[in-house]
Amino acid sequence: MPIDTTLRERSVADDASCFGPSALRALLEQLEVAVFMADRQGRLVYANAAARRDVAALPDAVGSLLGRALLTGEVVRDEEIELGSTTGRRRYASVSVTPLGASLDAIDGAVLTMADVTDRKWSEALEPMVESLARL
Structure with missing residues (x-):
């Protein structure tokens, strides 16, 4: 069966809504990006597979970012x-947090995503050294 990959004017989310919550959960579990959901008190209420792998290594900075949101x-x-x-190897992540709710007075919780950027950081650090060696 061929897959229609053209994007129509209506939202892809409108089409995806027919699959229900189990499809969304399956999608989140497949992501390599850690996804956390917290309630308004900051308690974690959901963590996908990638998040569960990293939950033991979460620094205080993650809680601070979640609290800000x-x-x-x-x-x-x-x-x-x-x-x-x-x-013992340093690891780095890019974190994004989006509050959930209709307004600042009605924040119900937040979604936090965390993507490992360790390889990119190491590449950026090594780039000047590689360029120096190339000039020799």
């Missing part, structure tokens, strides 16, 4: 943090 309604985009490590 819950208390002020601020949307946090691509804030880089250093993660804790059980292996």
Whole structure:
């Protein structure tokens, strides 16, 4: 069966809504990006598979970003943090937080995503050294 990959004017989310919550949960579980959902008190109420792998290494900075979103309604985009490590190797993540609710007075919780950017950070750090070696 061929797959129609053209985008129509209506939202893809409108089409996806016919699948229900089990499809959304299955989608979230497949992501390599950690996805957390917290209630208005900051308690984690959902973590996908990638998030459950990293939950033990969460630094205080993640709680601070989550708190900012819950208390002020601020949307946090691509804030880089250093993660804790059980292996001794430094790891880095890009964190985004979006408050959930109709208004600042009615924030019900927040969604926090965390993408590992360790390889990119190491590449950026090595780039000047590689360029120096190339000039030799």
